[in-house]
Amino acid sequence: MASITHPGHGDGHHGAHDEHHGPGGVFHQYIDLEQQNDSYIVGMWTFLVTEVMFFGALFLIYGLYRYAYSQDWFLAHEHLDYVMGGVNTFNLLVSSLFMALAVRAAQLKDRKVVLRLLGGVMVCAAIFMVIKYFEYTGKFHENLYPGPTFTKNAEILHGANLNKAQMFFGLYFAMTGLHGVHVVVGMLIIGKLMHMWWKKNPMVTEDYIPTELVGLYWHFVDLVWIFLYPLFYLMPRPDALAAHASGGGGH
């Protein structure tokens, strides 16, 4: 196999292999910025693929038990406040929009706008976590967390089977909790990104790809909630219960 020098990039990299150099910050292993940016985007998407599979397994467990115990789960779900969830959904949606706009501003190298929009995303994320906090503490007060102390009071669960309701709340905490962890991680990453913009780090100011990568992650977090919200907060009334349903709709 023949080898020749690649034009413009054969000079020694011995030693300084971890330093990035050049205005776009091309790492030594890449030939040029295009290769680096393509690699980042593909890399981020492969990561998101793993995230999809990660949550996918939980959605599978959810789907299975929801199908099997639809009536008990419906009754248990009435204990979740769909307004709170709805506010949070809208909240994440707005944050996602902010994030998309921030990426656009990063493309335009508009540092001020980027910082403001990322700040907006942070505020939304904080509001999300606060609302989540109130929801969780509400459940804790009523002993609606799984375990030996799970409530024995079937009344507050509208007569749902307590075991099945316990499973419902188990998955509720597992899935929204894991999502919450992702939100917190996202906040940390966005904080770091804002810091870099604030310090005018050329890695982010000269090239919008890092901002785009954070954006991809944040949109994914939003994406998971898009499914979590209807699945946990907005369950339709099962047919078997519809007969003795007093009012229309959920309550």
Added chain:
Amino acid sequence: MFNFPMTPPAASNFAGEHDALFYAITFLAVLFTLIVSFLVVFFALKYRRGTKADRSRPMYENLALELSWIIIPTILGLAFFGWGTKVYIDMRTPPKDAMEIFVIGKQWMWHVQHPNGVRENNTLHVPMGKPVKLTMISQDVIHAFYIPAFRVQYMVVPGRYTQMWFTPTKKGEYHLFCNMYCGTQHSEMGGRVVVLDPREYADWLANNGSKPQTLTVAQAGEKIFNKVGCNNCHGGADNQRAPSLAGIYGKTRVMTDGARYIADETYLREAILRPSNKITKGYINSMSAYEGQLTEEEVVSLLAYIKSGANPAASEPAMSSALAAKESRISEGTAGNYVGAMQFNSQRADATPTKRGNKMNAVGAMAAEKVGDQ
């Protein structure tokens, strides 16, 4: 000293079908392995560097060859798949007239109930030539009921019945194994399958599985101990769920609140009937109360058994042998204990199991088994 059996005994209707298929696949496997090995060794020697073999016109691609070794294995595979599936569907389709025997698995014993209510532990008596359907459930973890001589195996799952069936075809005693790892004494969760003549089986059933004998009070207590299911938790050494009862009588016990009691009759009686009153240190309140569930006579028998110092550790395997002969009808069975064992909160919080082994007991049980088989 050693003999070298290469095959398991074949004692059910499936054994023949299974073995035919097994040997056919083995033949194919050996053939395939021999071809590949022969070619590899042959090429390695013939085309070793420096030999005068003909190397002209080397070949790098050959679609016909590739297709042939794609299509031929596929066809062979499909043929064996079809054969195997046919046998499998048989195995999963019990005949309508099959006799139904119930099996309950628990750590670490098998409890078997025959249609007329006769029960036995770690032993399964079945009539020869009659299709038998086992309906199985587990009280705790997943087990698997495995009879190699019958070529049948199926998992025994908590919360759900599973089933399998077979028709024994040869008289004799065969191994019964638990073949799904289920905890400490997994390897000893087994016993025997005894295939009897239908007439012998009827006799056996009629005698409640054994010749009735008079029992001492302690022996009766042991029977109740196992019947009620005390041995589920109090079997063997101290374990995560419950303290051992071996030699407990007269010892000082420390409670969770630090109080100390001598384990006398009063204490033991209260511990059986109202266990939540005094909880031994290191355990949580997971035992259900037996007040109203046991007659006084039974409580007395239990006390006698515990006082006799019998080590319940040996009771699992030993039950199946030394006591199996005396084992008679158990009217309520261990099933009543099922709910208690399955309570979600019956989990031990910070139990400290002792590391004491049970090898000696196991060996003892082996000896007992031999005696019991006489």
Added chain:
Amino acid sequence: MASSPLQAAAHAHGDHGHHVQPLSFYFKTGAVLTVGMILTIAAYKYNWGGTYIIANVIALTIAFVKAGFVVWNFMHVKFASTLGKMFAFLGFLWLPVLMVILVDYGFRNHEQSPSFQLNGEETAFPRQLKSKDHQPNSPNSVNTQNRTPYGRAF
């Protein structure tokens, strides 16, 4: 990369993603998502009159449409190369493979064994076991009797 960074970036992403979209592109997407959310809640509040399946299908369809908008527009898959698109959908394409697990549960009941069902009255299983095991601590049973056959499978 001696040329200006902007040019470099422009060059690097000649075929995907670097086109700065007009603001309206993002606001429109955001609006669609909001409408989707409102529709979901409306569908939830509306009484579908015993058509559980339809209500579920509607909720999930809206969720998938919303997810599609997020992935396609916000996450810029619309502008990605074929490879990018491939990876963006790989996970979603692979989830159905995982969901094959559900097939098992759909078919367990088809086996010829009435004893498989805990609630089956025909079984001659020991009485204590039958009556107690499936509902260890449930004082209430609004719906035990009209459980789906599938639910009985485990």
Added chain:
Amino acid sequence: MSTTVTTPIGGLDGSPKVEQNYLTNGHTLKSWLLTTDHKRIAILYLISITFFFGLGGAFAGLIRYELIAPAGNVLESETYNKVFSAHGIIMVFLFLVAVIPATLGNFLLPMMIGARDLAFPRLNLLSWYLFNAGGALVLAALVNGGVDTGWTFYTPYSSLYSNTNVSLAITGIFLAGFASITTGMNFIVTVHKMRAPGMTWFRLPLFVWANYATAVVMILGTPVVAITLLCVVFERTFKLPIFSPELGGDPVLFQHLFWFYSHPAVYIMILPAFGVISELITNFSRKRVFGYHFIAFSSLAIAFLGFLVWGHHMFVSSQSMYQSIVFSLITYLLAVPSAIKIFNWTATMYKGNIRLDAPMIYAIAFMGLFTVGGVTGLHLATVSTDIHLTATYFIVAHFHYVMVGGTITAFLGGLHFWWPKMTGRLYNESVAKWNAVLVFVGFNLTFFPQFVMGFMGMPRRYHYYYFAPEFQPYHLMSSAGATALGLGFAVPIFYLVKSLFTGEKAGANPWGAHGLEWETQSPPITVNFETVPIVTDEVYDFDPVGEHEELMAKLAGAKS
């Protein structure tokens, strides 16, 4: 052996000229622990993995020693259960999954495609740290009293009944899983985006194809088992009812999710081995591999179909009969791509110029052992025979034939093959050859008796078998073989380490092999290539006829 020795490595022989290579680029501990060089990370991985292999092997030795006697030799049942669990957990999660991709793959993949490094070097380093953190947690779990669930962690035993350090071990596995995911991401992006100019997909060495397929399996499968095991931890710690049968959950669901990863994980373990064998066979046959496209695509086919067969672990688990049948069918289909590889390798040897060096002996051993492991898979793919064989020693023998006879043999072969490239030194060839034979013989003696034992119905994970003494002769044979096998695994450590100090200098290409990694010096410089290579030729462009004639002419010349 090539006699053209390149410039000597600096410092060792007092030569004034200090040759730069990745090993001499910094000698401090920090220069190793904070390196982002894929080659150094590969060496780090090699050290970690050798440690875990030794540990897992020690547990295997204990198991074999214990099983010599029907009532056990030294251990109690509880300890025995912890020992076989430790053996399984360490060998599967901390050795087999990582062994070839993280060492040979990390070292070679960038070089084979002409890249300076993997796409994300720092992620690569993170992967090593995650792996070791995971390993440390598993070790902590073992030191702290052990885990007794078996490596499969079946619920509800693992979630509700075992009171050993299950959560700690699972957390460790979780971290090691993320090490695996990051490696997979790195490989995928690297292969897609970092290939040298001219390195088209069909010029990629088969080792790269195999590792690419592995990486796809890693990123699609590992997250599922990660979350599944995490659910077990949730269930143990927070009492979240997910698989608990008491409340209506299905414990068998865990098995579905677990095998959804753990069956493809088998291909994570064996696919890179296929890649290694493809390289070995073609390089030592001095002949272009037969049916390149078929081998390459069979890797992808295995990766894809491997995801659709998990149910064959559950034929007796009470899954639906229909599902069992479908899984049996797909399993049969999956046998075909593996057969394609075996046949193509055999055909590659036809009319080659075969050199029987140590790596080639390992490759030949692999073909024999993997074939046996593969064909016994047919017994297990057939549902009706599998019912009898499930969870017996037949299974144990089958997967050891695939995992040990396959993966470890291939790993040893690959390690010997690329050792000169990694270290610049040659090892003692004749010792290595005889050791390869020892491994082959010891292996067969260990695991072949287990097939017979399994057919006779000896269940796996049994501590005692005093009630079935007919199994003892087979256990004896197996234990004797294990001793030989253990020796065969220990000896290479000595002569390979010895070669570091006293070995002959290897030169850039001691085997006369073809491939970009052989174009650069041994050991390679930190950025692999002085210049970015441009690939103009097909892969494996050997000339067996010409080479043979050359050799003949040389021999004739020497004679006259």
